[in-house]
Amino acid sequence: MSARTPLPRWADIVLLPLLNLALAFLVSGLVVLMVGENPLHAVQVIIYGAFGYGDGFGYTLYYATNFIFTGLAFAVAAHAGLFNIGGDGQAYVAGLGAIVIALALDQTHWLLAMPAAMIGAALVGGFWAFIPGYLQAKRGSHVVITTIMFNFIAAALMVYMINRVLKPATTMAPESATLAVGGRVPQLRQFFSFFGYSPVNLSIVVALLALVFVYVLVWHTKLGYALRTLGQNPSASRYAGMSNSRLIMIAMTISGALAGMVAINEVMGVQNRLVLDFVAGSGFVGIAVALMGRNHPVGILFAALLFGALYQGGQELQFVIPGVTREMIVVIQALVILFTGAMEGLFRPALERTFMLFSPEQKARAVSVSTAESES
Amino acid sequence: MKFNNISKAALGGVALSAVLAGAALADPAVIYDLGGKFDKSFNEAAYNGAEAWKAETGGNYLDFELQNDAQREQALRRFASQGANPIVMAGFSWNAALEAVAPEFADTNFVVIDTVVDQPNVQSIMFDEHTGSFLVGALAAMKSETGRVGFVGGMDVPLIHRFYCGYAYGARQVNPDVELTENYTGTTPAAWNDPVTAGELAKAQIDNGVDVIFAAAGGSGLGVLQAAADAGKFSIGVDSNQNYLHPGSVLTSMLKRVDNAVHTAFNEAGDDATFKPGRIDLGLADEGVDYALDEHNQDLITDEMQVQVDELKQGIIAGEIEVHDYYTDNACPL
Numbered sequence: 001m002s003a004r005t006p007l008p009r010w011a012d013i014v015l016l017p018l019l020n021l022a023l024a025f026l027v028s029g030l031v032v033l034m035v036g037e038n039p040l041h042a043v044q045v046i047i048y049g050a051f052g053y054g055d056g057f058g059y060t061l062y063y064a065t066n067f068i069f070t071g072l073a074f075a076v077a078a079h080a081g082l083f084n085i086g087g088d089g090q091a092y093v094a095g096l097g098a099i100v101i102a103l104a105l106d107q108t109h110w111l112l113a114m115p116a117a118m119i120g121a122a123l124v125g126g127f128w129a130f131i132p133g134y135l136q137a138k139r140g141s142h143v144v145i146t147t148i149m150f151n152f153i154a155a156a157l158m159v160y161m162i163n164r165v166l167k168p169a170t171t172m173a174p175e176s177a178t179l180a181v182g183g184r185v186p187q188l189r190q191f192f193s194f195f196g197y198s199p200v201n202l203s204i205v206v207a208l209l210a211l212v213f214v215y216v217l218v219w220h221t222k223l224g225y226a227l228r229t230l231g232q233n234p235s236a237s238r239y240a241g242m243s244n245s246r247l248i249m250i251a252m253t254i255s256g257a258l259a260g261m262v263a264i265n266e267v268m269g270v271q272n273r274l275v276l277d278f279v280a281g282s283g284f285v286g287i288a289v290a291l292m293g294r295n296h297p298v299g300i301l302f303a304a305l306l307f308g309a310l311y312q313g314g315q316e317l318q319f320v321i322p323g324v325t326r327e328m329i330v331v332i333q334a335l336v337i338l339f340t341g342a343m344e345g346l347f348r349p350a351l352e353r354t355f356m357l358f359s360p361e362q363k364a365r366a367v368s369v370s371t372a373e374s375e376s
Numbered sequence: 377m378k379f380n381n382i383s384k385a386a387l388g389g390v391a392l393s394a395v396l397a398g399a400a401l402a403d404p405a406v407i408y409d410l411g412g413k414f415d416k417s418f419n420e421a422a423y424n425g426a427e428a429w430k431a432e433t434g435g436n437y438l439d440f441e442l443q444n445d446a447q448r449e450q451a452l453r454r455f456a457s458q459g460a461n462p463i464v465m466a467g468f469s470w471n472a473a474l475e476a477v478a479p480e481f482a483d484t485n486f487v488v489i490d491t492v493v494d495q496p497n498v499q500s501i502m503f504d505e506h507t508g509s510f511l512v513g514a515l516a517a518m519k520s521e522t523g524r525v526g527f528v529g530g531m532d533v534p535l536i537h538r539f540y541c542g543y544a545y546g547a548r549q550v551n552p553d554v555e556l557t558e559n560y561t562g563t564t565p566a567a568w569n570d571p572v573t574a575g576e577l578a579k580a581q582i583d584n585g586v587d588v589i590f591a592a593a594g595g596s597g598l599g600v601l602q603a604a605a606d607a608g609k610f611s612i613g614v615d616s617n618q619n620y621l622h623p624g625s626v627l628t629s630m631l632k633r634v635d636n637a638v639h640t641a642f643n644e645a646g647d648d649a650t651f652k653p654g655r656i657d658l659g660l661a662d663e664g665v666d667y668a669l670d671e672h673n674q675d676l677i678t679d680e681m682q683v684q685v686d687e688l689k690q691g692i693i694a695g696e697i698e699v700h701d702y703y704t705d706n707a708c709p710l
Contacts (some may be wrong), residue, residue: 160532171534315443
């Protein structure tokens, strides 16, 4: 088989994801059909639920906020060639940094409490990712293994901290004390009544700034160049005089700090307290978001919106069509992740051949390739 | 009442009319907690109560399974503006959501199980897990030949500590020298449905000489019951009557009648005439909690044991025996 011509850029970043998405929805439609519901109606409900009214759109944005943070966290590490699967755990422990500072400052003003808690969450989340980074850099322990193990350590640590340290006596639920108004991030609904009761809050502005930050960091700074060099070819970066071990630790720390921002959205923006398992798997969704968004901030923004819409629309589906259970919605979300993340190359060979046929200067080569294939 | 709810929905700006046109009004609703409807335990008990009500009255009810904490308020508003009444919630994490939503829907009646929310239209149902566990702890200590009794909890959360604390007090009441072993299946919600790990913990306890194990672990508890049956030891079930699972090995079950609570709520809380807002404690006296005795375990519990445990039960009901409640101080001083 001869080398293929790469796809035009627009086809790679727009057409291919759309095709994958279409296939995912097609298969999901079959699943919906199998339980005896109308797939078209289901799609209509999902789209209406996610974008059709203020509350629903607000929830979509709220989920997207989390996914932007975790998607960026994954992307920064991925540019350095590291597969950080521990975004969930990093966001979870970052809740500690956020709640401790927010509780301490909740008698002041959110303008003080929010930035302070952001630093706290970034430090704790960054530290939680730094350890696997250190182990990878200095001891060669693979970061995939260590970060996933750290998710479990994070869960154990947080259960201990919430139940035995942060929980006020006489509270039955495993949760910290509730933040006073000064420790809460303002809700967008306070400015735009359009959003109804939805929990989308100013953290989404932080998420948008984080997108810009990552873009500048990765493509317009020396550090970003070094990280990408490491990711493309560790031997080259080492030959160029960069310290690979230092870069690995820096990349993981930035990644963890970005994941830690989820804690700001959840702890200070939505729950106003630290609850068990507040991350609710968004660390793992972030991986799919980053893969689908090609590790680029613009792609991550749209992929995060898509997954936010799936979460909120799926919830709507459960209300409107009682035959669709919680597990079915997980199946649909999983199919989207499967086709856009794990099997994103499914259409690539066919699409590349198609494009070769439609491009005049490549047509001749494509024909000769297929002739050679049929002859061999 | 119905009209109030409808107008509230309109005033609230919840423009759902297009999708909700088919929804029936004043059906009761139940919202399950994160464990999911079929968790073989707490949520499933709530589901069974709702199904029993449906079978009995032929009525229809709405239900919803949460996927994350952010959906709590959303689900409550959704059902309330849809006109569901009463809305029953299972789980200990409802305080913040219900305190926000209950005042917005003054004409809707809410019933929450396992936590207390102080609002004029909320009924809070609490179960005395500690006294029920006390009785099975006493039975465990009576049955144990080695003087060692074990406890396998689900997730390491305050509610399960409350079970343990009552169990420990009950065992100590019968045998002050009894040795207690306390294990938890895990620290994530997966711990409610991990019978393999729970079974391994039970085996480890049995290897250390424990011969009666109380499983307060939701679906994971089935692993404990199995491990005890395999080893020829005794186990104690939880929530619903699990005596039938391994007759001759399941010593008894600590009953927590969430199903009855949901059933009663569906019958009574929808009507303001029969709705009783405020805190309701269901304990031994109201048979909200109890130990199970049926044909599957009557050979395991001798007449002596039964007399003794019923004495303890009467003592608790009469207030002569004080059982420490973990919720009061987050501690279990033995």
